[in-house]
Amino acid sequence: MLEHIAALMILAPLIAAFVVSGLAWLRTKYCLPVALAGLLGSLLASLAALNKVVSGGALSYKMASWPPPVGIELRVDLFNGLVLVAVAAVALINLAASWEFIKRELEDRKETFLALYLLFVTGLLGVTATADLFNLYVLLEITSLSGYALIALGPSPRAPLASLNYVYLGVIGASFYLLGVGYLYIMTGSLNMGDIASLLPQIWASQTVLVGFIFCLVGVWIKMAFFPMHIWLPNAYTYASMTASRVMAPLMTKVMVYVMIRLMLTVFGAEYVFGILDLSPIIVWLAVLAIVAGAVMALVQRNLAKILCYIIISEIGYMVGGAWLGNQAAMTGTILHLINDALMTFAVFLAAGNFAFKLGELRLENLREAFARMPLSGLGFILAGMSIVGVPPTCGFFSKWYLISGGLEAGQYAYVGALLLSSLINAVLFVRVAEYAYFGNLQAVHGHHGEHHEVKTDEAPPAMVACLLLVTVGLVLVGLYSGSIVSEMIQPFVLGSLI
């Protein structure tokens, strides 16, 4: 049993997806428990896998016992072990939090939604666990296709159009990636990551390899919404159903960052990426642009969901830049930020969802007195905001520390400046939202002591609040224990991968 955990973690939600599709015709009330069970299975398996990896080194699983490079290999090491846990945990908690939402937003389509949700998660877990470049493409398309459908199911009349937009760009991104993999296959005759990594050094000088690398990179960038390839993201995540955007916003982009780092460090290798290619300065500048552009675009939004979407775009810049700085501190920061950003984006979307559940559309004016009406959701929102701004002891501070430290070490002061600027802009954004949510309808002067009308508390459903608070406690704990996470999980991987 235990040797199969790598496969089980992906199969559990896949099987659940099929069962849910079947049950939708028979007993709809069992759909949610089955889905939850599938995701819980993934979470437990991913935790077991991470535990094994920490104590015993990387885990390799040969699908159907076909040996690689012919067969498909799943490979869990310290890096994707962490990402897998994050993906499984976010997917499970989100579903547990969102049932009331699904019932309200999707009515008779909720079983369809559940099946798609499970497929989406299956794909993400597969993309993260696989050690085969073509298999990665297949799973990526499973994720993307179910993602397009999830978005199109959204309650807003603009959801189908947003989804279509995403389809166009997503397909282009996937094609780029597939072309890149094709070039690599032509050159090496292999699709297995480890195999390719061992074959590439002899042909580093080849232009075809370079083009393959660039194609893969561009494909992944489109999928992660790296500025200026971000245009699909804000509408897709704003007009999707809340449940869908709460799982996609934290996970989709972050898993693509994972894929980029995996390609850089494991497939092509640090020596090729930082030693032979001279792309680092250009890409860090692109990242600077992404950080600043995301932050500035967030500033002009009047809708909380849109603000959060542009913050994601800015954060993607953090991670692309950090990965390409090419030193140990920055890479550590990038990987830590990958996990942290998944958690804090999730937390802030959970809080925004709670607001949306009670207050309707997330225009800022609708949020008036939200803190008084929903004090616990407000607390969660503030903690998530602190993490995104980078206030200790929340986790966002500690990854930002490493990123800034890496930027200083590399002498990339523009990157450091952009990081600080975006932190300040994030602070402005969250203070702006908090001002709406904290102040009611403003009187000119405070003249009427005691006449403040008391606002009745009207919290979101308990499951939603409990999940939000659980995640925000997680933000603080991950922050406080980031020293151990770095020294036991991230640094061994980074030291082994960077020269």
Added chain:
Amino acid sequence: METLFSVRPLLAVLVSLAVVPVLVSSSGRPNVRETWTIVAGLIKFGLVASLVPGVLAGHEFGITLFSFAPGADIALRVDGLGLAFALVASFLWIVTSIYSIGYMRGLAEHSQTRFSCFFAVALSSTIGAAFSANLLTLYLFYEILSLSTYPLVTHHQDREALASGRKYLVYILGTSIGLVLPAMILTYNIAGTLEFAQSGVFGAGISQPMATVLLLVFLFGFAKAAVFPLHGWLPAAMVAPTPVSALLHAVAVVKVGAFSIVRVVTGIFGFDLLASFNLGYVIALIASVTIILGSLVALSQDELKRRLAFSTVSQLSYIVLGVGLLTPYGLVGGVLHIVMHALGKITLFFCAGAIMVATGKKHISEMDGIGKTMPWTMGAFFIGSLSIIGLPPCGGFISKWYLVLGTLQKQSFLLMTVILASSLLNAAYFLPIVYRAFFLEPKDPSLIPPSNIEPVRCVVPLVITGIGSIVLFFWPDVFIRLIEIANQ
């Protein structure tokens, strides 16, 4: 110096945090809620005070909570400087809690539970900052303090509060993220540690230009110390209810700022390094400008709380100046001024609040003859003024005495002149208020005796702090010894 493991510093930090759920659950019963606040205050003060004998005996108490990176843990360590600050802050929280009851109920303020909760969180972070073992931990508590005081500053939730709150965050959060954060990371990259040490952390590994830049960034980055030109938030924050102005904007928040500067100068740079680069003069210059300008602006303010605010701006820089002298006496004077100014200024703020509760008056020009109907309040006001001016028999005299001794050690008559000139200015903006209160005939009929309008729950605290000021003139030894022990 020996560091002993102890959980007491942690408990002292956490006790006011732990009381928050209790406060929330007793929100419908104000008396129960206030009792809990005061109980928590007493426990906190007791825990802090229990550390005094050990520290005086030459020990330090410490506990490491979480390791982040080598030399940058989240850890507490109690030394003399931190303990002196924590002692006065935790004592004044008790007094302020009693005062808050009188003030908040007297004015029928809304959301009193929210107020008590954030007040408690702010106190936790204040003590945390005082007990921080390194710059990372200090930064953590500094930031939590900034955020937890925002709802207190904007308590009235009106337009004025909105504008002031925004200004508050722009100054405080803007500088801590934009300046302190990168400076801290740069310091860590250069020195490999952020642990406060007697000789600083840099050793020979830093050049003069880099040290100058870092020092300036830290000096302006800790904007809670309200060093010119980053003092603008302080007068604006006076829209807060008076207990907030009293404890937070005369004691906790601003003193955490000044204390952070003290820590950076003594523990990160160290006196020797700064002296060898001649950077003490830079600190002294910036502090002197703030001292004189703050006092001059205070002269022209008619609103009592604003006058007190500018006075605070000026007095805070005494602390910065003291440590910037880079002499033992200067350090004693500077840190002692944290204590002395705290008692004096909190008394003055309490008085301003008591006047507001009793008569609704905020402006000095309306306070003619008020001493006849509010004798206790204005008597305490007089004591507080004397302390800030630095006259016996009040504590402020002692700290200024040491500051002047510090300037003599440094042989800088110019800086001594700054201190003395500012004392004259202090007298010029405080004593006329006392004169008006006692020697002018009341214009307003409501102020004509024998009507007794003093709110008891406001008066008791301000009498206590007034007496405290006098007590500290005669018995400042504990504090002086704490500071001297930290500097050995």
